[in-house]
Amino acid sequence: MKAIMYERTGASSVLVLRDRPVPEPGEGEVRVRVAVSGVNPTDWKARAGGTYSTPLDGWHVPNQDGAGxxxxxxxxxxGLGVGQRVWLWDVAFGGSEGTAQEAVVVPARKAVPLPDSETFDAGASLGIPALTAHRALTSSEHGPARLAKGTLEGRTVLVTGGAGAVGHAAIQLARWAGATVVATVSSDKKASLAAQAGAAVILNYRTQDVAAEARRVARHGVDVIVDVNLAANVGADLAAITTGGTIAAYAGTSDEIVAMPVRQAMAKNVRLQFVLTYTVTDQQKADAVAAVSAALADGALRVGEEHGLPLTRFRLEDTAAAHDAVERGAVGKVLVDI
Structure with missing residues (x-):
């Protein structure tokens, strides 16, 4: 079978197309014929060397997400049988096998049934973005541990970067759970995408006072903030958040430092939750997978430009270009057709 692999970290040029044997599943494992592989920032960052502190000990296949x-x-x-359609999560985490190949062996729990009504594109777009969004939305001490219909009824969620993959998933999940969603964007085009995803109010953070406008929607402040850029947004976040609210930060660079007005945060009893989906507890991951599956079955996690998440496609042999597109900040979701 064909696979994209790399044996040293670096620029996308380290990725090469190779032939390798078809693997056999062991105890508790399944082999999935991959139809579509999803690319996330974490994939190119790992390939570039941001994950590994020592030289690689062999060939690696990139990409965490996929469907097949x-x-x-x-x-x-x-609970799983031959011919069953599935979506995959955290495939490459802690190992050397990702989804940028024609077939991959994974622990059975990482292969989740994909409804017949949903596309492989939708399945390959879940994983990192949707599981991250779920953890962010459930990180409040006042909120549910697992989202379901109505569990966020009466609450207001602010999603910064509403046109990104995690922002898109957060909007859709929060809306499915009954929340009113306010999203921030940087352009009219991205505003359209956030609206198509289901945000009730869209703010251009370049031209509008985000905190003031958010408080027009939620007079006492928003309950949860799903934040893509805490270092830049911390001031507006603290002004927009309600007393006892939660700011969930899921992105940042290795050398980024956040300066926070401590007294202001204390006065509101604000919870600051950092989110990395790879290292959540087993129960938090199980809750996220279950909730995402339920939302998917309800038709709440659709993809494509008409649903607020444009898709950019590459062939397997062009996976390096797919990584470059994500690194350059491609809007929407980058997919690799296997």
């Missing part, structure tokens, strides 16, 4: 069809089932697996 189960084609082999190992001993001890129940």
């Amino acid at each position: 069809v189960v084609e082999a089932v190992g001993p001890g697996v129940s």
Whole structure:
């Protein structure tokens, strides 16, 4: 079978197309014939060397997310069968096998049934973005541990960067759970995408006072903020948040420092929650996977420009270009057709 692989970290040019044997699933594993691989910032950052502190010990296949069809089932697996359509999560985390290949063996729990009504594109767009968004939305001490219909009824959520992949998923999940969603964007085009995703109010942070406008929607302040750029937004976040509210930050660079007015945060009893989906607890991950699956089954996590998440496609052999597109900040979701 064909796979995109790299044996040293660096620029996207380290990615090469290779032939390798088809793997066999072991105890508790399934082999999935990958239809579509999803690319996230974490994928190019790992390839570039941001994840590994020492030289690689062999060949690695990039990309965490994907969707495809189960084609082999190992001993001890129940609930999954050959021919079943699935979406995949955290495939490359802690190992060397990602989804940028024709088939991949994963623990059965990482292959989640994909409804017949949903596309492989939707399945490959979940993973990192949707699971991150779920953790951010459930990080409040006053909120549910697992989202479901109505669990955020009466609450207001502010999503910064509403046209990004995580922002898009956060809007859709929060709306599905009953929240009123305010989203920030930087252009009219991105405003249109956030509206199509389901945000009730869209603010251009370049031209509008985000905190003041958010408080027009929620007079006492927003309950949860899902933040893509805490260092830049902390002042507006603290002005917009309600007393006892939660700011969930899910992105940042390795050398980024946040300066926060401590007294202002104390006065509001603000919770600041940092989110990295790879290192949440097993229960938090299980809750996220279950909630995302339920939202998907309800048709609440659609993709494509008409749903606020434009898709940019590449062939398997052009995975390096797909990584470059994400690194350059491509709007929407970058997919690799396997």
